[in-house]
Amino acid sequence: MASGLHNSEVANPVLRWIDQRLPVITMMQKEYGTFPTPRNFNYFWNFGALAMVNLLIMIATGIFLAMNYTPHVTMAFDSVERIMRDVNYGWLLRYVHANGASMFFIVVYIHIWRGLYYGSYKAPRELLWMLGVVIFLLMMATAFMGYVLPWGQMSFWGATVITNLFSAVPLVGPDIVTWLWGGFSVDNPTLNRFFSLHYLMPFVIFGVVFLHVAALHITGSNNPLGIDPKGPQDTLPFHPYYTAKDSVGLVAYFAFFAVLVFFFPNLLGHADNYIPANPLVTPAHIVPEWYFLPFYAILRAVPDKLGGVVMMFGSIAILFVLPWLDTSPVRSMRFRPLARPFFIVWCVAFLVLLYCGGKPPEEPYVTISRVATAYYFLYFLVILPLLGRLERPLPLPESIARPVLRGGGPLPAGAMSKPMEKA
Amino acid sequence: MSVKTLKALAVAAGLLAGAGLAGPARAAGGAEHLPHVNFSFDGPFGHFDLASAQRGFLVYKQVCANCHSMRLLSYRNLRELGLSDEQVRAIAADVQVVDGPNDEGEMFERAGRPSDRFRSPFANEKAARAANNGALPPDLSVITKAREGGAQYIHALLVGYEDPPAGVTLMDGMYYNKYFAGHQIAMAPPLSGDGQVEYTDGTNPTVDQMVRDVSQFLTWAAEPEMEQRKAMGVKMVLFFTVLGGLAYAVKRKVWADVH
Numbered sequence: 196m197a198s199g200l201h202n203s204e205v206a207n208p209v210l211r212w213i214d215q216r217l218p219v220i221t222m223m224q225k226e227y228g229t230f231p232t233p234r235n236f237n238y239f240w241n242f243g244a245l246a247m248v249n250l251l252i253m254i255a256t257g258i259f260l261a262m263n264y265t266p267h268v269t270m271a272f273d274s275v276e277r278i279m280r281d282v283n284y285g286w287l288l289r290y291v292h293a294n295g296a297s298m299f300f301i302v303v304y305i306h307i308w309r310g311l312y313y314g315s316y317k318a319p320r321e322l323l324w325m326l327g328v329v330i331f332l333l334m335m336a337t338a339f340m341g342y343v344l345p346w347g348q349m350s351f352w353g354a355t356v357i358t359n360l361f362s363a364v365p366l367v368g369p370d371i372v373t374w375l376w377g378g379f380s381v382d383n384p385t386l387n388r389f390f391s392l393h394y395l396m397p398f399v400i401f402g403v404v405f406l407h408v409a410a411l412h413i414t415g416s417n418n419p420l421g422i423d424p425k426g427p428q429d430t431l432p433f434h435p436y437y438t439a440k441d442s443v444g445l446v447a448y449f450a451f452f453a454v455l456v457f458f459f460p461n462l463l464g465h466a467d468n469y470i471p472a473n474p475l476v477t478p479a480h481i482v483p484e485w486y487f488l489p490f491y492a493i494l495r496a497v498p499d500k501l502g503g504v505v506m507m508f509g510s511i512a513i514l515f516v517l518p519w520l521d522t523s524p525v526r527s528m529r530f531r532p533l534a535r536p537f538f539i540v541w542c543v544a545f546l547v548l549l550y551c552g553g554k555p556p557e558e559p560y561v562t563i564s565r566v567a568t569a570y571y572f573l574y575f576l577v578i579l580p581l582l583g584r585l586e587r588p589l590p591l592p593e594s595i596a597r598p599v600l601r602g603g604g605p606l607p608a609g610a611m612s613k614p615m616e617k618a
Numbered sequence: 619m620s621v622k623t624l625k626a627l628a629v630a631a632g633l634l635a636g637a638g639l640a641g642p643a644r645a646a647g648g649a650e651h652l653p654h655v656n657f658s659f660d661g662p663f664g665h666f667d668l669a670s671a672q673r674g675f676l677v678y679k680q681v682c683a684n685c686h687s688m689r690l691l692s693y694r695n696l697r698e699l700g701l702s703d704e705q706v707r708a709i710a711a712d713v714q715v716v717d718g719p720n721d722e723g724e725m726f727e728r729a730g731r732p733s734d735r736f737r738s739p740f741a742n743e744k745a746a747r748a749a750n751n752g753a754l755p756p757d758l759s760v761i762t763k764a765r766e767g768g769a770q771y772i773h774a775l776l777v778g779y780e781d782p783p784a785g786v787t788l789m790d791g792m793y794y795n796k797y798f799a800g801h802q803i804a805m806a807p808p809l810s811g812d813g814q815v816e817y818t819d820g821t822n823p824t825v826d827q828m829v830r831d832v833s834q835f836l837t838w839a840a841e842p843e844m845e846q847r848k849a850m851g852v853k854m855v856l857f858f859t860v861l862g863g864l865a866y867a868v869k870r871k872v873w874a875d876v877h
Contacts, residue, residue, distance in 0.1 A: 234876065273690065276690050276759070276760065279843065280690070280695075280842060280843075286843040286847065287847075287850075290847075431876065435872045436872060436873060436876065439865075439868055439869040439872040439873070440869055440873075442865045442868070442869065443862070443865045443866050443869050445865075446858055446861050446862040446865045447862060449858050450854075450855060450858035450859065450862060453851060453854040453855055453858060454851070454855065456851070457847050457848060457850060457851020457852075457854060457855075458662050458848065458851050460847070461763060466763065466764055466765055466766045467764070469760045469763040469764035469840075470756075470764045479799070
């Protein structure tokens, strides 16, 4: 081996020549080929890969949409309709992109839910989790700005309402809003900068996703039992086992996505956004996209404007410190008999907020939103910290391999019961 | 299928149901429930009834177009309705459009061409309002996408005129429509008598027929890609079903030695 060259094991001479100088093939083999992965993943572990694919779909369709879109207040709406009518397969590009945003949030919400249920945020994966929360925030900013681009009624009024939230900041609030708008109302400068940032952000997300995955490959994946692999008997090489399993989830995801795009392309959108933006006509109900509704409900549940804004941002910011709020050393909810029902109620509260966020701000939705908001925070700030001390977790399995191996394994018959029932 | 898989599917379904609930939940409250009409384009195998859409175009041209623009459509698009090149040229040539400036710097009028956009009835919004008692007739290019209920709403609105119930006083120049938000609409009942539009294909132009035809036409205008989209969707779903079966079989095979 020549000095300074990487010791490559690739057989093909051309690839080997490259790999000796830039060991990307060795790296891919290590990180996605032989990478030791817990053998007991369920299908919830598909959703990280699905989110990655979704990001790539959004970037690919977005680049081609941008070639045909005009970010100007007098032309934006018409340019989008031109994409729908006159650009070859433009309707497909746009509907995939618009519904892709919804799919992205469905996938990421399930991915986050998976992390919450199986305790993936706990040591040693705190930073991995926090990078995930950063991605979630960037996604929300990107989706919000993307929804403004078609310049329909909901684009304009959604942008007006959301940017106005910053006016709640004491002293400098109104100045911040003027600065965000680039003027004294949502107008052409706002549309221009939102387009620019909407194109930039996905690449920032891509960068943070890289860090998210890099951190994952240091700690390794969590698993449904929430216990660490103790040796090779507990893991499988990523390929072919999880490439095969991810493929199943990926096709199911594509099928679901296709049904939305081809048969219900406007189901998750709002009819008002097919009316060109008009600063002089306010829609009867201004509502954000469905994936923002839980946070919108929290905003409206608080009678004070600044308080509402703080609570809304706080509801996501709290996730950053979740690894330290949850004091239990047990990761998976399967072994937490008390935390599990409290967490299920939290999930219900989240869905209730999603529902109430789409309703007009009147009774009984306001009171329901307040109760759900209170529980949302109570769960993180009081219940989780206390449970770590009060709860007596179920006994953990000795290893991943023992409860997973069924029939034919080297285990005595008594060890084949489900992990929950194991003493 | 394992219990875990079922759980995963249940969560996915729950999230979508939540999203779905949030969607229709946003419809403006208080409106009357729309009467259901069957349209040929309903469902995953739906297609446009071109004869009906052509008649609907006649209704638009002779009635709606007096006040409503369709500025996103061009005359050439009418070919997709099954009209011949000559017919489209003749329809376009029927209108005078402003073009220019010419070499002398003057704007001039000429006969329309298939490449021209549908001519708008008014020069601008102010002119439209001035001619309509202050109300602005909305552009109809994407109207079925821009209203909750789509074609069902258009149909309901056009048949929804009636005398105001006792105790309701209409504002000056307004009409009572039970499906319009707030019930007071500035548009006079546009299709009020059988035979208002002369059909050339022998269909009896009842009010109900005209309303169905114009709803068909407006749906086509808003979503001209719909037939192609749904046909592609059917193929996609079939393809992913087969591919999913294969992927699952491969997964089972790969994992056979693990379980």
